[in-house]
Amino acid sequence: MEKLKTKTESIEGDFEITRRNFLKIGGAVTAGIAVSNTVGAGETKTKESGTSPGIEGKIFHSVCPYCAVGCGMKIYVKDNKVVHIEGDEENPINRGSLCSKGNAAIQQIYNDFRVKEPSKKTGNGHWEKILWNDAYNEISEKLKAIRTKYGPDAVGFYGCSHATNEEDYLIQKIARIFGTNNIEHQARKCHASTVGALAPSFGRGAMTNHWVDIKNAKCVFIIGSNIVENHPVGFQWVTEAREKNEAKIIVADPRYTKTANMSDIYMQHRPGTDIALINGICKEIIENKWYDEIYLMNRTNTPFLLNNEGKLIEIKISALPENKKLKIRSGSDNDKAIKIKITGKDENGKDIPFEEISLDGKNFVLSKNKFSFVSKIENEKASGEVEILDEQDKEISKIPAGVKVYGDCYGAYAGVWTAEEMKANKDTVFSKLVEVISPYTPEEVEKITGVEKETIKQTAEIFAKNKPVTILYSMGTTQHTTGVQYIRSYVVLQLLLGNIGIPGGGINAMRGISNVQGATDMGLCHILPANF
Ligand code: SF4
Structure with missing residues (x-):
């Protein structure tokens, strides 16, 4: 043996x-x-x-x-x-x-009430117990009949993220053997909006920090969550932050919950007004210059330029090792017909030759020589101009020489500017943010949300003066039709304050169920993970 x-x-x-x-x-x-x-x-x-x-x-x-x-x-x-x-x-x-x-x-x-045997509806609203074999036979016969008549996609299989990885693997296996990709479990209706918001923001649609790390926070902002009752043991890390760091606990919830009862500040906003509330707090932070300027410049896209449609102008360059050439393409569909014109001098006072690069929406290949030219515009010591032109040679934007490099992405970068300068340039992401949130004065937010303007101001100040702040949220956020945008507004708030990527900070999506990740990894959804 x-x-x-x-x-x-x-x-x-x-x-x-x-x-x-x-x-x-x-x-x-x-x-x-x-x-x-x-x-x-x-x-x-x-x-x-x-x-x-x-x-x-x-x-x-x-x-x-x-x-x-x-x-x-x-x-x-x-x-x-x-x-x-x-x-x-x-x-x-x-x-x-x-x-x-x-x-x-x-x-x-x-538990005596646990269902241990299959039952069948009798037709008069009652159930009768049947044998396992009879249940298997009847279910498989009916499934086969549906597949024959309507095709395999007429059936959906719904699994469970309370179940083990092994059980979930078997459920998706049955579905795929049956011939359909209609496979689901709770992840879709639970935190789908988290993935939709956090993945494009940070590259990954999950809590940014860890339960244990909450103890490092100096302020805990809980919105859309009744953590005290729904994630009770997790709340011990909030109380530990309060005990060790004198962390402030701020709760926003239309319903007065046990979590609200534990807060230092409670904001009872009207249901569906979360974004207005967060925008109001962001506006206070910007007006009072409580943002983290260095963080914004180095870790966010606030200094990047937007095109006429408000989309990020972004140029991506990636090496193609197989033919040793470089591919350059516009970053989004909206940049289909932009041109980049570079003139000026390099750090040795030598003229940078006039060059124009057209991005016609298709990938095109630059020779090695031209890449060496492109590399000059990443030289921050060069002087001159980089103009971004539309199809008719009309200027979309003019930026100083010195295109900032982030990985393989050459963004149309506004240069090393202060936040005030970014704000003054109407083409930067930062100035767009200021414009979008400008209507959300404390008075206006009070009208929309029902939260007193003084409380909004006080909350913004506590966030600014008690960093790191962590945000905890769960289904009170995610299950709104605009849940993705709720979470994106948390992202904006946390990035303004420089609270992402640090201990005690982050945006922590508290899942509902213990094995959401495992069920998803086991293929209990329409796509298979890469390592399947
Ligand atoms: S994991 Fe279980 S024991 Fe722990 S807080 Fe959640 S429900 Fe309670």
């Missing part, structure tokens, strides 16, 4: 169990509990202190199947039965705590 050798962190010494036994015991646990992180079992132990002293069993480490805090659990198993569940004190996120939901997780396995 093949032996499986393993070791847990909580129990000293090596031990051996057979693979068959391991799977059997593991199976008993997975029967009811999401054990996506089960790391193995140790010897039988008797619990001597804490909750339920005297309980005896082998300990399995797992993760709570409920919310996305993902609290670590220790599951005691005796005679193939789960006899006790408690928080895993070695887990860095919950440090031994479980909320009432986690503490009741054993009921997922043994």
